[in-house]
Each structure stands twice: as C-alpha cells, then as structure tokens.
Amino acid sequence: MTNSSAYAQSGQPFRLRLAGRWGGRLLIGLFLLVIAGLILFPLVVTGFGSLMTNAEITAGGKLIPAKWQFINYKEAWVQANFSRFLWNSLFLSAASTVGTLIVASMAAYVVERMTFPGKALFVGLQASTMFISIGAVVLRPQFQLMVKLHLHTTLWGVVLILISAHAYIFFILLSFLKGLSRELDEAARIDGCSNAGIYWRIILPLLRPALGVGALFTFCGAWNEYLRPLVFTLNNPELQTLTVGLSYLRYGPTAAVQTHYMFAGACLSILPLLLAYAVANRSFMQMTAGSLKG
Amino acid sequence: MLRLRQTGFSYLFLFPSFLLTAVLGLYPIGWAIWYMFFDYKGYGEASFVGLANFERLARDAQYWDSVVNTFVYAGGKLAITIPLSLALAVILNRAFRGRSLLRAVIFLPTIISSAVMAVVFYMLFNSYNGLLNQYLLKLNLIPERIDWLGPDHAMLTTILIAVWGAVGNYMLLFLAGLQNIPQDVYESASIDGANGRQQFWHLTVPMLGPVLQIVIMLAIINSLKGYESIMVLTDGGPIGKTEVMFLYVYKLFFPTPSASFTADQQFGYGSAVGFATAVIVGIVTLLYHLLSRRLNKLQ
Numbered sequence: 033m034t035n036s037s038a039y040a041q042s043g044q045p046f047r048l049r050l051a052g053r054w055g056g057r058l059l060i061g062l063f064l065l066v067i068a069g070l071i072l073f074p075l076v077v078t079g080f081g082s083l084m085t086n087a088e089i090t091a092g093g094k095l096i097p098a099k100w101q102f103i104n105y106k107e108a109w110v111q112a113n114f115s116r117f118l119w120n121s122l123f124l125s126a127a128s129t130v131g132t133l134i135v136a137s138m139a140a141y142v143v144e145r146m147t148f149p150g151k152a153l154f155v156g157l158q159a160s161t162m163f164i165s166i167g168a169v170v171l172r173p174q175f176q177l178m179v180k181l182h183l184h185t186t187l188w189g190v191v192l193i194l195i196s197a198h199a200y201i202f203f204i205l206l207s208f209l210k211g212l213s214r215e216l217d218e219a220a221r222i223d224g225c226s227n228a229g230i231y232w233r234i235i236l237p238l239l240r241p242a243l244g245v246g247a248l249f250t251f252c253g254a255w256n257e258y259l260r261p262l263v264f265t266l267n268n269p270e271l272q273t274l275t276v277g278l279s280y281l282r283y284g285p286t287a288a289v290q291t292h293y294m295f296a297g298a299c300l301s302i303l304p305l306l307l308a309y310a311v312a313n314r315s316f317m318q319m320t321a322g323s324l325k326g
Numbered sequence: 327m328l329r330l331r332q333t334g335f336s337y338l339f340l341f342p343s344f345l346l347t348a349v350l351g352l353y354p355i356g357w358a359i360w361y362m363f364f365d366y367k368g369y370g371e372a373s374f375v376g377l378a379n380f381e382r383l384a385r386d387a388q389y390w391d392s393v394v395n396t397f398v399y400a401g402g403k404l405a406i407t408i409p410l411s412l413a414l415a416v417i418l419n420r421a422f423r424g425r426s427l428l429r430a431v432i433f434l435p436t437i438i439s440s441a442v443m444a445v446v447f448y449m450l451f452n453s454y455n456g457l458l459n460q461y462l463l464k465l466n467l468i469p470e471r472i473d474w475l476g477p478d479h480a481m482l483t484t485i486l487i488a489v490w491g492a493v494g495n496y497m498l499l500f501l502a503g504l505q506n507i508p509q510d511v512y513e514s515a516s517i518d519g520a521n522g523r524q525q526f527w528h529l530t531v532p533m534l535g536p537v538l539q540i541v542i543m544l545a546i547i548n549s550l551k552g553y554e555s556i557m558v559l560t561d562g563g564p565i566g567k568t569e570v571m572f573l574y575v576y577k578l579f580f581p582t583p584s585a586s587f588t589a590d591q592q593f594g595y596g597s598a599v600g601f602a603t604a605v606i607v608g609i610v611t612l613l614y615h616l617l618s619r620r621l622n623k624l625q
Contacts, residue, residue, distance in 0.1 A: 060417055067414065068431045071490065075434075077457060078446050092460030139343035147329070148336040154344065161351045165551055165607070168576035169600035170354035172368075172593060177349070196350035198343065227335045256439030258554050263580060275441045279558045282445045291449055301442045309437055313430045316437055317498055 078302070081295035089291045101292070108296040116270060117277040118300060124187050124261065124273055125254040128194035132250045133243055136198040140205035141231050145217065158199040171263050178264070187271055190260050194253075201246045208242035209235070245315050252305055252316075274301040362597035367590065379598035389599060392562075392569040393606065395481070399556075399570055400549035402485040403492065408542060411493045415500035416530060429501070433494035440491055444558035447487050451475055480560055480567045487555065492548075496541060503537030504530070539618045546614055550607045575600045 081089055082104055084097040108114045139158075143151060178189035216234050225233065236243070258275045265271040272280065278297045281290055309316055362379055366372035383389060418429050435443070450458045451474035462468045474483045507530070515525050531538070553573040556562065562569035562577075578596030 064414075064417065064428055067410075067493075068428060071432060071435060071494075074443070074446055074450060074490070077450065081449070081457070089457070092457055093464040095461075135342045135346065138339045142336040142339040146332050146336045148333040151336075154340060157347060157352075158343075161347060164355065164604065166355060166358055166575075166597075166600040166604045167551070167553075167572040168579050169358045169597055172579045172596075173354040173357040174350055177353075192346065193350055196346035198346070202343070227332075231339070252437055256437075256441070258439065258441035258558070259576075266580070275439050278445050279441055282448055282558065283561075294445055294449060298442050298446050302438055305437050306434075309430075309434065313433070317429070317433055 075302070078295050078298050082292065082299045084292055086290070086292045104292050104296045108293040112281065112290065112293045112297065113277065114274070114297055114300055117272055117274045120187060120271060121255055121273040121275070124190060124194070124257070125251045127191045128254045129247050129250045131191060131195040132198045132201055133246060135195055136202040136246070137205055137236065137239060137243065138231065139202055140209055141235050144206055144209040145214070158202055161197070162199045168259065171259065175263060184264060185268060190264050193260055194257065201250060204246055205239060205242050208239060212238050248308065248312060248315055255305065358597040358600055361594050362601050364594040366594035368593050372594065375594070379595045380602070382595060383598055383602055388566065389571070389574055391566060392571045392574040395568060396550060396570040398481060399485060399488070399568070400546065402481070403488045403549045404542070404545055406485070406489045407492045407496055408545060410489070411496035412500050414493065414497045415504055416526065418497070419501060419504045433498055435491045436495045440555040441558045443491065444487070444555040448559055451483050475560060475564070477564050477567050480564060484556055484559060484568050487559065488549070488552070491555070496545060499541045500534070500537070503534050503541070507533045535622070543611065543614060547607060547611055550610060571603045571606070575603055
C-alpha cells in the first residue's frame with residue numbers, strides 16, 4: 033500500500049513495481065496476522081486450558097489438550113461454586129439492564145418532547161456524572177447508604193448503583209429520539225392519548241432499535257462489572273458474581289491447583305458475550321463509534 | 327394550564343432518574359468533599375482537622391510514587407496504543423476481503439471484562455507456572471524464565487495487557503473519523519503523485535485532526551483512571567511497582583491484606599486523596615486541551 037504509487041511515478045520496470053506492491057501488501061498482511069494472533073492468543077489458551085488437567089497446564093508447553101477434560105466444567109460448576117456465580121451475574125445484569133432502560137427512556141422522552149423549567153439543569157447534571165470521577169471514594173458512601181436501606185445483603189444494592197449510572201444510555205436514547213418525527217405523538221394526542229400513553233404506545237416501540245443497542249451495552253457492562261459487586265460481597269460470598277468469584281480464586285490459597293477451574297470460569301464468563309458478539313458485533317461497534325459523535 | 331400539566335408530568339417521569347443520580351451520584355461526591363476535612367476512620371467519631379489531610383498528602387511519598395507510576399503507565403499505554411490503533415484503522419479503512427472479520431477480531435477484547443482477563447493474563451505471565459514462559463522456552467525464544475510480574479518487568483507487562491484491551495476500541499474510534507474523510511481527496515492526491523506516506527501525513531492526519539484530539543483526550547483520561555485490571559493482576563505489587571493513584575485511593579477505603587501496601591481504612595484522608603487525584607486528572611486534561619489548541623493555531 034505504502035509505496036505502490038511511488039513506484040508507478042518513478043517509472044521503474046514493471047516487474048519491480050509489481051514486486052514492490054506485493055511486498056508492501058505481504059508486509060501489511062503479515063502485520064495484521066501478527067496483531068490478530070496476539071489478540072486471539074490469550075483467548076485460545078483460555079479455551080484449551082479449560083479442557084486440560086491441572087497437571088497438564090502446569091507441565092506446560094502445550095496448546096491443545098491431550099484428552100479433553102469436559103469434566104472441568106462440571107467440577108467448577110459444583111466445587112468452585114460457579115453455578116451460584118453465574119446465576120448472580122445473570123440476575124445483576126438482567127435487573128440493571130431493565131432498570132436502566134426504563135429510567136433512561138422515561139427521562140429521555142420528557143426531555144426531548146416536553147418543555148419544563150430546569151430542563152437544562154437536568155441535562156447538565158446527567159452530563160457531569162459522566163465526567164467527574166473521584167475513584168473508589170464514592171463506593172463507601174454508596175455502601176453505607178445501602179446498609180441503611182438494608183440492601184447490602186442482596187444484589188439489589190448493586191443493581192440500584194448500576195442503574196444510577198444511566199447517563200450514557202440517556203444521551204443515546206435522547207439523540208435517537210431527536211431523529212424521530214413528532215407526527216405520531218401529535219396524532220395520538222389528538223386521538224385523546226395521554227402523555228404516559230404516548231410514552232408507552234408510541235415512543236417505546238419507536239425507540240426499539242436504540243433500546244436494543246442500549247440493552248446490549250448495559251448488559252455487557254453489568255456482566256463485566258467488578259468493583260461494585262466486589263465491594264458489596266466482601267462479607268457475602270454467596271452473592272459473588274462470576275468476575276468476583278474468579279478473582280477470588282486467583283488470590284486464594286489454592287490458586288496453583290485450581291488453574292484449570294480458573295480457565296473454565298473465565299470461559300463461562302467470556303462465552304456468552306462471545307456468542308452475543310458473533311451475532312451482533314455491528315451493534316457493539318456502533319455503540320463505541322457512536323459515543324464519539326454524540 | 328396545559329403548561330402546568332406538562333411540567334407536572336415531566337417531573338414525575340424524571341423523578342426516578344433524578345433521584346438515583348442525586349442520591350447515588352451526587353451525594354457520594356458531597357460526602358467526600360465533606361469528609362476530606364475530617365479525621366474519620368469509618369468507626370467512632372469524625373473530628374474536624376481542617377487541611378491536615380492535605381498536609382499529610384503533600385508528605386505522603388507512597389502516594390506520589392503512585393502518581394509517578396500512573397504517568398509511566400498511562401504514557402506507555404498511550405505511546406503504543408495510539409499509533410498502533412491509528413495504523414490499524416488506516417489499513418482496515420481500505421476495502422479488502424476479510425476486513426470486517428479482522429475488525430471484529432481486533433475489537434473483541436473491548437467486550438471482555440478486564441477483571442476476568444487479568445486473571446487469565448496472571449496465569450499466562452506468572453513466572454512460576456505461567457504458560458507464556460513455557461511456550462517461549464519450548465520455542466527457544468528465551469534462554470530462561472522471565473519474571474514478567476517481578477519488580478523489573480511488572481510495569482511493562484501491565485502496560486502490554488492494557489494495550490491488548492484498548493487497541494480495538496481506539497481503532498474503531500479512528501475508523502469512525504476516517505469514514506468522514508471524503509475519498510475524492512485521496513484520488514486527486516494520488517493523481518498529483520502523492521505516495522502513501524505523503525497522503526498519510528498531509529491528508530489523513532490533518533483531516534483526522536479534531537477526531538484525533540478527542541480520541542487522545544479520551545485515552546488520556548481513561549488510562550489515568552483505570553485500575554481495575556491492575557488490581558486483579560498485581561494489586562499494585564511487587565513492592566509497589568505498579569501502584570497507580572486510583573488503586574491507592576481504593577486501598578484507603580477497602581484495605582486488602584494481600585497487597586504489598588497495607589493501611590488501615592481512612593475515609594477522611596482517602597477522600598482528600600481521591601479529590602486530589604481527580605484534580606490531577608483534570609489538570610492533565612486541561613493542559614492537553616490547551617496544548618492541542620495551541621498546535622491547532624500553529625497549523
């Protein structure tokens with residue numbers, strides 16, 4: 033790519049020109065191959081490692097297991113308590129996704145379609161939460177609040193905290209709503225539909241594509257969330273999510289003999305996302321690229 | 327009348343969003359700003375100490391070490407991530423077979439939990455039974471085991487892992503920017519005899535300018551703020567070599583017994599450190615912003 037046109041300009045013999053072009057392409061191809069390899073390597077190791085015996089992993093140097101130990105998953109499921117972790121992760125992700133979409137879509141609807149005093153202030157408040165960060169400091173008052181509300185012994189406390197960080201989804205829905213014509217709202221209003229009815233019967237169905245992308249994003253974010261579930265389950269191991277349970281194995285006294293469980297656990301955490309990504313990788317990417325423009 | 331009903335309805339619909347943001351977003355920040363003037367350990371009485379926490383912060387060598395570490399970490403991460411992701415974006419902006427698959431593969435790390443990947447990378451890089459050393463030894467690429475997570479290499483390893491997780495994301499942001507550059511500019515440039523490298527420096531970079539600046543700003547903020555993956559991978563160790571500032575803040579609030587750095591929980595002092603750290607991030611962002619504006623004017 034880089035030099036092909038230069039060769040064309042300098043009028044070198046055709047064969048040299050061709051060699052230059054192919055050489056450049058080969059180099060770029062090789063570069064891409066190496067990058068893709070480096071990116072996939074840890075994931076491939078994880079996948080195969082989860083099917084090896086611990087001895088085989090420790091002996092090392094091999095990529096593909098001698099005998100595929102599917103029993104690792106069964107044992108991790110029961111002994112390392114991954115069934116519990118998986119259920120907790122599912123609950124946390126599903127509940128905070130539904131909550132985030134409801135809260136954010138209601139706010140986006142009135143901000144975009146209604147006039148009321150304090151609108152600019154509200155939008156500014158939402159924007160500021162996306163940029164101000166004082167790190168783990170906020171976790172402590174959040175935790176103390178949940179203790180007061182008696183929500184620290186369930187995952188609902190974490191769910192509420194994750195829902196409270198809905199500014200990003202709010203802005204996505206807001207910009208999507210801006211692109212929707214108001215004709216349907218007006219028609220419904222003339223037909224006697226209430227504001228709440230318009231939200232439920234007109235806005236939500238029209239928002240569906242944006243809600244889908246938002247759901248994907250929120251679900252994955254909650255699924256991958258580490259710090260909040262960690263802090264909230266310090267005294268409640270039975271509430272740990274996959275991410276937290278896995279990191280406990282890494283620091284546990286038995287880490288060295290449980291490498292295969294850790295790989296199996298990592299696979300359990302990664303696989304659902306990988307499947308979703310395989311089906312909808314465009315939506316995932318749209319999300320990131322969209323964040324730059326909007 | 328109608329106006330009033332609309333306002334009432336709007337407040338009703340905004341209420342959940344506002345309540346959650348105020349209670350779980352704003353209140354904790356107010357809490358921190360209040361307690362940073364107190365000596366408060368989380369139990370017993372909090373006593374007002376004025377600016378004593380900030381005097382202590384100024385003398386806290388461990389904290390300033392972590393600030394230096396953060397800059398090394400962020401600098402290293404950016405120095406690799408930005409050129410690499412820009413190069414990938416330029417290449418993958420051209421039409422060829424397998425392009426979307428490659429984009430999907432390179433973006434893949436972005437969707438995976440950094441905590442989970444830190445566990446996986448720990449198993450890869452750990453020197454005792456880490457898999458990477460065994461592969462490298464077997465292929466005769468290294469003469470003896472490298473202590474990837476030891477004092478000499480831990481920071482480098484941490485940076486490389488951060489690059490692994492970030493390249494796809496920034497590649498995609500750059501791609502979005504590249505797609506806004508009209509193709510005919512390139513066509514007329516190559517008719518005028520500009521080669522690939524000239525096109526890159528004289529067309530792509532200037533036209534990508536605004537996007538490049540925003541993306542670099544995002545990258546700076548993200549790399550100064552990130553500590554989750556370091557926490558799982560090294561917990562700041564060994565001997566504080568990978569301690570970054572927000573991890574230090576975390577430990578003041580949630581002391582971990584496993585780390586090389588241990589402290590009692592200190593909410594008052596921790597709030598002061600958290601606040602100071604946010605200010606440091608703000609200053610760096612502002613400096614970058616001023617610098618890039620100055621560069622813009624020069625052009």
